[in-house]
Amino acid sequence: MYSTTEENYLKTIYKLQIQLGTFINTNAIADGVNTKAASVTDMMKKLSEKKLLSYEKYKGVKLTEKGKMVAIETLRKHRLWETFLHNQLGFTWDAVHDIAEQLEHIQSNELVEKLDAFLGFPTHDPHGDPIPGRNGVIKESDFILLSLLKKGEKGVISGVVNHSSLFLQHLEKNKLTLGKSITITEVSSFDLSVKALLDGKEKIQLSNEVVKNILIKKLI
Amino acid sequence: MYSTTEENYLKTIYKLQIQLGTFINTNAIADGVNTKAASVTDMMKKLSEKKLLSYEKYKGVKLTEKGKMVAIETLRKHRLWETFLHNQLGFTWDAVHDIAEQLEHIQSNELVEKLDAFLGFPTHDPHGDPIPGRNGVIKESDFILLSLLKKGEKGVISGVVNHSSLFLQHLEKNKLTLGKSITITEVSSFDLSVKALLDGKEKIQLSNEVVKNILIKKLI
DNA sequence: AAATATTTTTAGACTACTCTAAAAATAGTA
DNA sequence: TACTATTTTTAGAGTAGTCTAAAAATATTT
Numbered sequence: 423m424y425s426t427t428e429e430n431y432l433k434t435i436y437k438l439q440i441q442l443g444t445f446i447n448t449n450a451i452a453d454g455v456n457t458k459a460a461s462v463t464d465m466m467k468k469l470s471e472k473k474l475l476s477y478e479k480y481k482g483v484k485l486t487e488k489g490k491m492v493a494i495e496t497l498r499k500h501r502l503w504e505t506f507l508h509n510q511l512g513f514t515w516d517a518v519h520d521i522a523e524q525l526e527h528i529q530s531n532e533l534v535e536k537l538d539a540f541l542g543f544p545t546h547d548p549h550g551d552p553i554p555g556r557n558g559v560i561k562e563s564d565f566i567l568l569s570l571l572k573k574g575e576k577g578v579i580s581g582v583v584n585h586s587s588l589f590l591q592h593l594e595k596n597k598l599t600l601g602k603s604i605t606i607t608e609v610s611s612f613d614l615s616v617k618a619l620l621d622g623k624e625k626i627q628l629s630n631e632v633v634k635n636i637l638i639k640k641l642i
Numbered sequence: 643m644y645s646t647t648e649e650n651y652l653k654t655i656y657k658l659q660i661q662l663g664t665f666i667n668t669n670a671i672a673d674g675v676n677t678k679a680a681s682v683t684d685m686m687k688k689l690s691e692k693k694l695l696s697y698e699k700y701k702g703v704k705l706t707e708k709g710k711m712v713a714i715e716t717l718r719k720h721r722l723w724e725t726f727l728h729n730q731l732g733f734t735w736d737a738v739h740d741i742a743e744q745l746e747h748i749q750s751n752e753l754v755e756k757l758d759a760f761l762g763f764p765t766h767d768p769h770g771d772p773i774p775g776r777n778g779v780i781k782e783s784d785f786i787l788l789s790l791l792k793k794g795e796k797g798v799i800s801g802v803v804n805h806s807s808l809f810l811q812h813l814e815k816n817k818l819t820l821g822k823s824i825t826i827t828e829v830s831s832f833d834l835s836v837k838a839l840l841d842g843k844e845k846i847q848l849s850n851e852v853v854k855n856i857l858i859k860k861l862i
Numbered sequence: 863a864a865a866t867a868t869t870t871t872t873a874g875a876c877t878a879c880t881c882t883a884a885a886a887a888t889a890g891t892a
Numbered sequence: 893t894a895c896t897a898t899t900t901t902t903a904g905a906g907t908a909g910t911c912t913a914a915a916a917a918t919a920t921t922t
Contacts, residue, residue: 425908425909427908427909447869447870448869448870448871449868449869449870457909457910457911458910458911458912459869459870459871460870460871460872460910460911460912460913461909461910461911462870463870463871463872464871464908464909464910465909468908468909479870479871479917480869480870480871480916480917480918507753510760511753511756511757511760512756513752513756517752520750521748521750521753524748524749524750525745525748528741528744528745529744530740530741530744532733532737533727533731533741536731536732536733537731540730540731645878645879647878647879667899667900668899668900668901669898669899669900677879677880677881678880678881678882679899679900679901680880680881680882680883680900680901680902680903681879681880681881682900683900683901683902684878684879684880684901685879688878699887699900699901700886700887700888700899700900700901
């Protein structure tokens with residue numbers, strides 16, 4: 423239906439829209455799809471022709487409902503594949519993204535649905551990002567930043583803000599994986615680093631850089 | 643490393659080489675990759691440049707060792723994915739091919755190896771075709787045509803010769819799937835159709851068109 | 863508001879792959 | 893062997909996507 427390239431543009435614009443809320447400018451898109459501004463302009467004309475987004479010269483773009491659906495469907499496929507790669511094949515947290523980038527463009531509705539069922543209809547991918555449903559609905563999650571927890575409070579690791587390999591590898595090396603519980607025992611007022619209890623037993627220390635990039639589900 | 647298109651050309655030429663044994667001519671390739679002869683000529687020059695095959699004008703082509711390895715690796719991926727689609731996701735026999743055509747081009751050695759392990763290092767795909775090993779070695783199978791069985795002889799369905807959807811759907815509808823046993827009870831000398839026992843209990847009748855396209859492992 | 867900096871668009875060209883139509887080579891036949 | 897048919901190759905052009913360099917529009921600074 424749509425080419426790999428088109429899907430990548432739409433997905434990138436969708437993410438930028440969520441992040442920035444407004445009309446998306448050419449350079450941001452060029453950055454996102456790893457190309458030059460001139461190429462973006464060309465593609466914007468093409469996607470606009472196809473009614474996937476509205477484009478006005480020098481004013482940026484905005485996805486149409488149709489474009490948004492394509493973007494979400496691509497995101498759904500990406501996150502289902504990431505889940506498969508991590509949960510079934512045992513890929514590490516940081517390795518799944520690049521392969522899922524390729525797999526998300528495989529065309530077959532039946533495949534997506536069967537994969538979803540095979541995985542047990544997961545609601546979140548290995549990074550804690552919500553997996554859109556078949557209808558395109560994305561469930562809002564009530565995850566908050568670990569850095570918001572106060573001394574004595576407790577939460578379960580449920581996602582990350584920073585998706586870089588470097589950060590994910592760091593987390594994996596320190597056993598800070600999805601599902602682990604964290605109880606804050608002390609917050610330094612100097613550098614905002616925290617001391618905490620991992621899974622109620624192991625004492626750990628986390629820099630602010632780390633805690634402000636981890637999402638947790640707060641336990642009362 | 644190599645583009646989807648290049649891999650498809652190499653895979654097609656490899657299959658033709660096995661089938662025909664000799665130098666492969668332009669039209670046969672054009673047929674196999676669904677394009678025109680002129681396009682094939684262009685591509686042969688390109689693949690020849692890259693030392694993936696040897697090409698002499700008007701004389702046809704032959705894969706080099708390098709080209710053969712790429713073809714076999716692609717075939718390996720194709721058949722592993724077919725196995726995944728059938729065994730894990732529950733796709734029917736005839737539906738797996740088209741999706742595997744796409745999946746075989748995903749680039750990641752780690753993915754192939756992990757998938758192989760996940761599937762339990764299968765030796766044959768859902769059509770009974772052998773899956774090349776990591777080293778590129780393809781185990782010869784001792785399957786023979788069902789049509790070669792004589793009255794009273796018995797075998798286990800292990801593969802197909804004809805891979806068309808129509809034939810595969812026909813087999814599936816008649817429960818003639820991999821692993822089922824067949825005992826020949828009668829062979830008509832008129833139309834070469836056979837009467838047989840499916841799994842030792844159900845009486846069935848099969849046309850010659852069917853029996854000459856089924857591969858079985860003969861039981862003594 | 864003018865000058866400067868930045869962003870975006872246009873123009874023209876390149877790569878990978880494709881095609882049609884015509885020319886060249888090979889194969890088959892009388 | 894000469895004629896015809898078939899196959900293959902060349903030539904020229906198209907599509908999707910990309911790029912650089914220059915022009916045009918917008919934003920920022922003074």
